[in-house]
Amino acid sequence: MEILQKNKEILKKQRPQLLEELEKCLKEFTEEQRVIVQYDLKGNFYPAIMKDNREWHLNSRYDAEYAAVLYGKNHEDIKEYAVYYLFGFGDGRVVRQILKNMNDTNYLVIYEPDLEIFCRVLEYEDISDIIEDERCIIILEKVNEKKLESFIDGTMNYSNFVLANVLILPGYDVLYTKRCRYFIDLILYYKKKVVINRNTEMNRKMKLTENILHNMYDYTRQSDLSLLIEKIKEKDTDGMPAIIVSAGPSLDKNIKELKKAEGKAFIIGVDAALKALVRNGIQFQVGISVDPAKDMTLFEDERLEKIPMVLELYSTSGLVEKHRGRRFYSIGYGGEYLLELRKQMGDVSYCALRTGGSVATAAVALAEEMGFKTIILVGQDLAFTDGRGHVSSVCDDEEKNRKHLEERKLTEVEDINGNMVQTDWQMALYIEWFAKEAYNERDKIKIIDATEGGAKIANTHIMTLKEAIETECRNEADFNHMIQEVPFTFNEAEQDKMYYEFTTIPERLCRLRKKLEEDIESYRKFKELETEGITSSAEYNKLLQKVQDIDSMEKEESLMFLIAQYNRRVEYEATADIYTNEELKIGDIADRAIKILEGYIQSIEEFEKDLPILLNQLPV
């Protein structure tokens, strides 16, 4: 009991949240007594497990320490800033060996898929040193496994993703095959996401800031999405699913069926499907559009102008100009400045929708936030069903379809009938997102794929839309009325306060420019001292501290995020190999930092040119 007590005390001190989650979980958790306490010939504890009438020893029965040392020897050359993702905690000995090979720039994310093993280890092995180690992130199945994704997401970025490594403890891949596959797939998914995000950011950089500047004014006159979510949450949605209508080619097959769900479901139409919905006379609750450069022809129908829209702050500004109905804004990406203003006004209720990269994934996140327990996907092919990319309202032209297909980087996935179907890399990533979401939320939410075609999305319930409506749409509600009752975010006085703050942006930019010039000078001096070898003077240390602080610029000036959009290419080029290029000297890194900061000054000028997009909208 002494060991358990010691481990718990350190947990309480260093990881109180994990301990709280663990204790909460253990109250409801019935152990299956599969884990056996074993000792090697030297008397070291290690766990063993019964599975398939076989006793699996999770370390060497002869010398557990020696086996762990050997494992560690294979990973002696850990590069700075590398992140290791380890499947299995085991008895902690391997963890300790890996940590020995790491320095303060590294992280070790450990995922233990068997809570019983960790419980036995807490009792029999002193792992207080591991618990104390801040480089470790510990994820335990049933306790905090839902955080696994956010930890992977948070530890992987464009500068270090090539240094991300997956390790598996011996035996764990055979004993926990499914969870191991899931773990590896997650890491591969986030590696791909890093690359895709980088390409997306590079492509949409300017449009994003222009849209945000345009929509910031509109945000003050419309409603934060949190208000809509709160309103819908008031309703018990039992027997009423959310239906998400996307514009996949299979939508032509079953769109008319949606008529039967009117009034019995909360229907969300994604932007490309809106025309198809109105053309077929389907009454739906909201449209959603999150793309910063959406083709405006998708909204060319008068009947769409008054349909309530859910938007991101960076959504296409042309759509906002044209639209005449209620708009509900999510302020996640790019909303830092608005959030700062709202906090100043003492108001922090806002919604930042999670996103898996597409409008449909944002729609699923919205439905979940609203509290729907069943989500039905329609037109979510995520594949080129019958060689087509979209529903006929988006593209009837065969030649265009063929060209669209040729432009995409194609791959093949399994369709709902077990055959292979073509998709592209981006849609393949969305398939993974939906599958993950369905799995992660399986205890709370049922996701039904009623597309009736396209790619198979793992962990979803596949059925026809007719069946889904018959079984799930059992109650009625007047959601349209509820939407109209959602209040606006600001009253007139608050709007005026926001407008005043907007007019002070030019002054903030002047201050920021001055600070950037000073920072550049600091880097230049720092480089000079470094070149001359004067690295132990007080001036050097002061400058070192200062250049380290420059990294936190985005936290200090919330407008920085918008300005940085103009500088993304320079940022990526300067930082891509910053952790991987071993030949880089401190002087080279300082040069790159200067280049980024000069880029920011250039970006301020470009931002100033775009600022009238916001300021010209303000009332005189």
Next chain:
Amino acid sequence: MEELIQQAEETAILLYQNQERKAYENVQRILQPVQQVIQALIEVAEQQGEMEKEKEWMLNVLKCLVESYKAQDILQMADILKYEITEILKIYQEIIG
């Protein structure tokens, strides 16, 4: 024989390190010579009629190695190779040469 002992030890290290693919290839390669060694030792034991316990142990080691190979129990395979097979090989070296 020295080479076989070395191979068994190296394979055990690969297994402890979970370097599966390489380790499994090695196990496949050394399984047959190990079997032959055990067979030869059993024949000696039978001729001498004094090594019943050793014979039983060696047969059990071989059985466990094959079973753990089939079950993909990488740590058991490593332990058997590192601590038991090498011992058998050393006995062979002493007795048969």
